[in-house]
Amino acid sequence: MPDYLKWAQAMRRPFAAGPPTNGPRYHAPMPLEIGRTLIDRQRIRARVGEMGRALASDLRAELQREGQDAEHHPDRIVMLPVLTGAVVFVADLIREMPMRLSMRVVSVSSYPGASTQSKGAMLRGALPTDLAGRHVVVVDDILDTGQTLGLLRDLILEQKPASLRICVLLTKLVPRKVEVSADYSGFDIPDEFVVGYGLDYDGFYRNHPDIVVLEPR
Ligand code: IMP
Numbered sequence: 769m770p771d772y773l774k775w776a777q778a779m780r781r782p783f784a785a786g787p788p789t790n791g792p793r794y795h796a797p798m799p800l801e802i803g804r805t806l807i808d809r810q811r812i813r814a815r816v817g818e819m820g821r822a823l824a825s826d827l828r829a830e831l832q833r834e835g836q837d838a839e840h841h842p843d844r845i846v847m848l849p850v851l852t853g854a855v856v857f858v859a860d861l862i863r864e865m866p867m868r869l870s871m872r873v874v875s876v877s878s879y880p881g882a883s884t885q886s887k888g889a890m891l892r893g894a895l896p897t898d899l900a901g902r903h904v905v906v907v908d909d910i911l912d913t914g915q916t917l918g919l920l921r922d923l924i925l926e927q928k929p930a931s932l933r934i935c936v937l938l939t940k941l942v943p944r945k946v947e948v949s950a951d952y953s954g955f956d957i958p959d960e961f962v963v964g965y966g967l968d969y970d971g972f973y974r975n976h977p978d979i980v981v982l983e984p985r
């Protein structure tokens with residue numbers, strides 16, 4: 769574990785052990801702050817454009833094989849962003865995909881609260897039940913341990929979609945706990961905890977326009 773994460777965890781211990789608090793949700797002082805920029809907004813924008821065009825062209829090819837028209841098919845293409853981290857990414861991605869498509873959402877939590885360590889993936893609420901026979905594109909912010917996307921992939925495949933694609937903005941270069949590979953990935957990043965462009969720490973920083981590293985204060 770990187771030193772700054774050990775340090776962050778040590779900082780949290782007294783708060784976690786303290787008495788329960790009433791009223792508004794209690795936030796320990798943020799032990800981390802925004803550090804260097806890993807990927808700035810111009811690079812994100814350029815790469816998301818490329819990814820959208822690649823996806824659209826692959827999906828058009830699927831439709832063509834089915835004899836469907838990309839603008840008039842009956843709900844063949846379903847984008848499935850993983851809440852909440854993928855919201856910023858998917859919003860930009862779909863606007864680079866000039867074709868008929870629809871969206872569902874799925875909610876998975878893996879970093880509950882103020883933690884930078886994966887605690888495994890948990891489906892929160894229901895998975896859409898109408899994926900059978902459709903071309904499904906799961907969109908997530910980052911592929912880390914693989915638990916989130918591994919879980920979703922297995923559950924979605926049970927519904928027998930016509931095809932399943934996994935699209936992530938970031939792939940962390942770490943060993944996976946669950947073997948998953950993304951069909952589309954924007955950037956490979958080192959094993960650092962990043963926020964911005966949808967990625968959060970304890971629910972915050974999602975609105976930062978760049979992808980930045982959290983560092984000790
Ligand atoms: P996995 O299940 O470990 O692959 O983790 C995937 C989820 O963990 C992502 O959807 C993110 O929400 C979260 N996550 C993993 N790494 C980071 C990070 O560096 N910053 C913020 N969130 C992260």
Ligand code: MG
Binds near residue numbers: 850851852853854876
């Ligand atoms: Mg997430």
